[in-house]
Amino acid sequence: MTAKRRARRIASDEATAWARNLELGNPYAKSVLRALGEYVDGDGLCWVGIPSLAGDCDLSQDTVRRRLAWLEEIGAIGRTPQWLDENGRRNGDGRGKRTTDLIRLLVDADIDAIEARAAGRNVDENQVNSRSISPSWQQGLNSGADDVSPRPALGQPSQCSQGLDSFEPEPEDPPKSPSGGFPVDRETIEESEPVEFAAAFEGYVGHEVMRRDLALEEFRLLTQEDRVWCGHAVPLYMAKLRELKQRRPMNFHLWVRTRGFREFPAPGAAPAKAAPPQRRFVQGAELKGLAVAMQIAERRELRIIRDQDLGEGVWTQLGPQADLSAMAAFAGADREAWQVVDLGTPQFAAWRDRLALWTGAEPQAERIFLEPFDPNVHGISSSNPNFRLRKSKQGFRVPAPWPPRRDGTWQVAGESE
Known part of the structure; x- marks a missing residue:
């Protein structure tokens, strides 16, 4: 009887070189993939959070999330959802509070198939090595040679995927708040928003972590004249914050609710000397x-x-x-x-x-x-x-x-x- 082959160990330099040599046509995704290589252990697993990856790549956390979903869809990585139970133990059974996903670098997967999916080309699965690793989170990097259970197709995303297009254009649109209750389709979002809202909200410092739905709700209550006034006042307010060396403005929906934009001249109005605040x-x-x-x-x-x-x-x-x-x-x-x-x-x-x-x-x-x-x-x-x-x-x-x-x-x- 043949002895079971010992699992191959993956070093960080090997994972980084593999990521560097992939031709993805997506600079942000490749930056994230190379950063993952710095955290890989001997089994090809990465235990790293979104904030750490965002800091390593100089990208927003929302951008990192989208690039991870895209990398999973093209078969470069696999992700396993993780939770922390009441005793602080990590598990994949859904017990407790969601925590950082377990990410696996699929360094043994077929490189040509990954690059083809990254370019948006159809992949003939019959020409792909049958022992290539699936991006599904269940498939291990060191599966045994006798494993004959059915495997998902190489292009099949796991339950962690967000269903993004595999040929996402660069550069991307400004990141939106993860919350906000809006559909993923940007055209549907824009149809439900006043035309002045997007420019005003996205020009506001810190809008990435603010509630877009609350901001939109307050903005809709404004008259058409005040909507224009608000959009006109946003860059003036941001410039004033820089002048005062203040980095954290109040939340956008509160600024709109309290009509903070009226502290600045209306569009077309002659600039007036600011009156002392009434206390x-x-x-x-x-x-x-x-x-x-x-x-x-x-x-x-x-x-x-x-x-x-x-x-x-x-x-x-x-x-x-x-x-x-x-x-x-x-x-x-x-x-x-x-x-x-x-x-x-x-x-x-x-x-x-x-x-x-x-x-x-x-x-x-x-x-x-x-x-x-x-x-x-x-x-x-x-x-x-x-x-x-x-x-x-x-x-x-x-x-x-x-x-x-x-x-x-x-x-x-x-x-x-």
Whole structure:
């Protein structure tokens, strides 16, 4: 009986040379593939995240995602979805939270077939070496010689593929936000958008990580005159940020909602000298409500100043906010007794947007533990067999399911939002 052949080991320099010699006609994809070669282990596997690849290639994370899907479709790589369970163990069974995919470089696949698919040519599978490795994530780099199970076709994408065209043109369109709830077809997106929206949104610094759907919803509420005004003001606002050496503007949908573009001259208007901002001193119930909002959004106390003439309070450029005054009813309350709205729910989104309006910054979800800390299982080394992760979830701890209405009233039980 013939002994089973030992699996071949793949070195990083071999994987990098293989990637360098492929003729793909897609510079971004080749850059990503060569970067993967730096992370490969002896089995041809890569454990690397999208942010690391984006930094290595000087590309956006969205671009890296699309190029990985394209490389998988042409048969250069295979991807396996991975999850982390509640004990921090990686698995491919869908247990827990999604994490970085396992990526396999298919260095033993037929190079001519990969290059043909990259060029958009049809591949005659009968002329391809029958032992070539399939891009499907199930097919290992070191499959045994006696493996006769049916294999997917070389061009067949795995369940990780996003179905992109194998001959994607370069250079690409500016990357869009991964979220936003829009169809993949760009023509369908543009048909549903005002003509002024795309230029305004894509000219806004940081739009790649902002919610396009929220931005579009607010933009549609503008009059035609304000839409033109908004698009005209975006480059002026970006130039002002550079002048002030500020790198993080407020989210685009909040800037549109608060009509921030009106701080700049309208198209065709003569530039006017900027008037000093109108400030007011927040005190009383509105100040107490702002302190409650700061505890929810940033889990810290509000920094209150003391004016020699006016007393204690904070300065703001926003007008009086009745909904913020309504939050004063919960000043001094026990936050641990409040309910939790989970990340991803409509209630969470409503509180997030309202807190951003009150505090002027996008709030981050809080990590809320679902069980008390037990030093015997949570405070020991992770290598100890008794170690267990403390159960938790992401969300806001809030005094009511929904924030107050803008007029300061609250939703009553049984009333739809």
